[in-house]
Structure formats: C-alpha cells, structure tokens
Amino acid sequence: MTEFSKSTYNKVIRGSKRALYDKALVYEILDSHFLCHVPYVHENAAIVIPTAYGRKGDRLLIHGSMKNRMMLSLLEQEKVSLSVAHLDGLVLARSVFHHSVNYRSVVVFGSPVLIEDPAEKMEALEIITENIIAGRWAEAREPNEKELNSTLVIGIDITEASAKVRDEGAVDEAFDHDLDVWAGVLEIEAHPGRAVKNEDCKAGLETPASVLNFRFQNKGVKR
Amino acid sequence: MTEFSKSTYNKVIRGSKRALYDKALVYEILDSHFLCHVPYVHENAAIVIPTAYGRKGDRLLIHGSMKNRMMLSLLEQEKVSLSVAHLDGLVLARSVFHHSVNYRSVVVFGSPVLIEDPAEKMEALEIITENIIAGRWAEAREPNEKELNSTLVIGIDITEASAKVRDEGAVDEAFDHDLDVWAGVLEIEAHPGRAVKNEDCKAGLETPASVLNFRFQNKGVKR
Numbered sequence A, B: 001m002t003e004f005s006k007s008t009y010n011k012v013i014r015g016s017k018r019a020l021y022d023k024a025l026v027y028e029i030l031d032s033h034f035l036c037h038v039p040y041v042h043e044n045a046a047i048v049i050p051t052a053y054g055r056k057g058d059r060l061l062i063h064g065s066m067k068n069r070m071m072l073s074l075l076e077q078e079k080v081s082l083s084v085a086h087l088d089g090l091v092l093a094r095s096v097f098h099h100s101v102n103y104r105s106v107v108v109f110g111s112p113v114l115i116e117d118p119a120e121k122m123e124a125l126e127i128i129t130e131n132i133i134a135g136r137w138a139e140a141r142e143p144n145e146k147e148l149n150s151t152l153v154i155g156i157d158i159t160e161a162s163a164k165v166r167d168e169g170a171v172d173e174a175f176d177h178d179l180d181v182w183a184g185v186l187e188i189e190a191h192p193g194r195a196v197k198n199e200d201c202k203a204g205l206e207t208p209a210s211v212l213n214f215r216f217q218n219k220g221v222k223r
Helices: A023-031 A069-075 A118-132 A145-149 B023-031 B069-075 B118-132 B145-149
Strands: A035-042 A045-052 A054-056 A059-065 A080-092 A100-115 A151-166 A184-197 B035-042 B045-052 B054-056 B059-065 B080-092 B100-115 B151-166 B184-197
Touching: A023 A054, A023 A080, A023 A100, A023 A151, A035 A059, A035 A069, A035 B035, A035 B045, A035 B080, A045 A059, A045 A069, A045 A118, A045 B035, A045 B080, A045 B100, A054 A118, A059 A069, A059 A100, A059 A118, A069 A100, A069 A151, A080 A151, A080 B035, A080 B045, A100 A118, A100 B045, A118 A145, A118 A151, A145 A151, B023 B054, B023 B080, B023 B100, B023 B151, B035 B059, B035 B069, B045 B059, B045 B069, B045 B118, B054 B118, B059 B069, B059 B100, B059 B118, B069 B100, B069 B151, B080 B151, B100 B118, B118 B145, B118 B151, B145 B151
Parallel strands: none
Antiparallel strands: A035 A045, A035 A080, A054 A059, A059 A151, A080 A100, A080 A184, A100 A151, A184 B184, B035 B045, B035 B080, B054 B059, B059 B151, B080 B100, B080 B184, B100 B151
C-alpha cells in the first residue's frame, strides 16, 4: 500500500486540494514530530490531551500511567485517532479573509492494542524516547521492572490516515492585488534553546551528544 | 470568580500536583498562544483538528467554513472542549522513566454559541486575527459582506477549565543521583523566521509593523 484509502473518517472535505493520502508523506510528517493530540470521550464530552509518540512500521506507540483516563478510554474504543501538526508560518494576505497558516498536519485512525509483553514494552519506550531525542536511550538508565510495570503502553495500528499541507505564499482575490498591503509569509521556526544542567547533577558531566545533536521538527523533512 | 470549580471534566487526576485552576493563569496561557486543538465525534470516532482562536472575556472564539464538519458538530453538543499546549523544554533525567517535558497547557470546557450578528462576527474575526498577529487587522482589507456570510463563527462560553504547568529540572530517584548521566532541561523555543514577501506583491511595500513586532508564544507569559 502506498496510499491510504479514503473513508468517512479520513477523507478531507474542506480544503481538499491540500489533502494528501500518500503513505510516505504521512509517515514523513509523523516522523518529524513527537507530540500528538489524542481525543477521547468522557461522559459525553470530547476531550483532547497532548502526548508523546513514536512509530514502528504501521503502528504508533504512546505511553502513560496505568491510571491515565485518556489511555484507558482508548482501550475501550474500536477506532481511535490522533492528530499531529507542524506550524510552519503565518500567511498574511492583502485581505483578512485570505489569511491562513502554512502547516504540515496528519490525522491518523487506527485500532488500539494493549502492549503487555515486557520486551515489547521496553522496545516501545525506546522508540518513543528516541523519537523525542535521538541518542538519549543509550545515555540514560533503562526502566527497571517496577517502572515498566507501572507504565501503560498502547499501540495504534494505523488503518486510515490523511495529511494536509499548505506551503505557499498568500493567495488573494485578483481585485485585491493592487492594494497597498504587504502580503507574504512570516515563517515560524522551533529551535532548541539553552541546555540547563540540573543543579544536583554530578560534577564534571559534559552536555551529552543527544542534546548537542537535537534538531526540532527537522528530521528529514524539508523546511 | 478567580478559580474554576472542579468537575468530572476539568479535575486533573494524573499529575494533580501540577494542576492549577486559577482563572488569571488559565487566561494568561490562552492569551499567549493562538492555535488550539478541538476534539469532536464523527460516527463513533473521536477526531481532533487544530484551529486558530481568540478570547473575549469568558468566551473563546473560533471560525471556519460554513461546511466545516468539526465546526458544525460543535453546535450539536451541549459541552465542548479544547486544548492549548506550549512545549517549553525537554526534561532529560538520569533515568528514562523520569524523562518528561516542560509545558504550559490548558483544557477548557464550555457551551458553544453560534455567532450570527454581522457586527459581532466582524468583532470576533478581528479578535482572532489580532490574537494571531497583533496589528494585522488594521493593515489588511476587512472582510466584505460575502466573505462574512461564508464564515462560520462560534463562541465557546467557558464553564470549566484547568491548567497544567511543568517548569522545573529533572526529578530523579535518590538512588540515581550518582549515575554518570547528565540531567537537565533542553529548552525549546518558537521564533519568527524570515518574512517572505509574495512575488505578486505591489512594488515598494515595506515589511509591515505587525511582522516586525511579532513574537511567538511570548505575549506576557514568562519563558
């Protein structure tokens, strides 16, 4: 499969000319971020919570506490979804109406799977950690048995997905082109800032490679 | 009211020591961002979509196309919610288990209100635009009647809300303090990048004040 098939869930209706179902693109966008938003329903209200994720093939991996309401609710659903969005710029048109943003976003649908096997759980936590900051897993102490037992790991086996990408300048009405209004894109970038060492850190430890090499939202995706 | 009362919706259970119900803090976090995530339910699946917002008193304002599935579904609900989250840093502990992120986040619950009065709609669009980039409304052409008629504006009258903030270094187990592992926070910052003028822009137009003065995620909130 190189394209996700379209269903009532993932078919993009609004702004459909920006919709893309190419699997490689969807995965490229997913792999260039590490925070997703996961919606769930609690007592008739839809709620959304941000959380970290990683990807192994067609499975997304998330984790949380054993008592996490969002995580537990996912396990009761047949189909769950999550959303990932990069904000790349503000699109400033001559008219207020055609203001927009440049972005790369994905909505994924899938089947939730409880991951219980200790080796699989450990692998999932490594994938999530490495997706946040590559190289960190090998630097830090691995989870012990007690920590592993207190962590809930859920896989989401992707069944449907769609991407939406806007990556262009302002698009105004022809009759507005002569207005004395600047139009263009103000790019937005996320960067690592200072690395602030813990005060209780052992003396003499240098900033690790994972921190020195960290690049946000830029793992192979064009900016 | 200076604090939101706690209900089954907004009461934070997991990590409750980081939970805050102070109204001023909730509004400060809301006012320092402009993208929220709005969850809704479509054919038994919870879905979440990012969108822009603004705030007027106890009402949040969002807008979209007249046929936007997410927007229309909100109007059918008694209680809707949305989430706003700033990622401020990666918290790197000595143990993988105590890795975390520093963040400022808010979950808001409220009653959806369709805003139909043209003057109220115009005001809402100005508030949303100005919340994204201050000063832009006065620079650009205002929406005309046709544009206003094709825009759906929804208010969300806030009934409950909670904030969660993590703003500290790594917190490890005492028995890990002697490990030869660097611990600390890698700060994450969002900045405006280049201002890329449209090629079809009228000659001689200078970069406007709204662009020159733009500061992302930094409108009065400590970083």
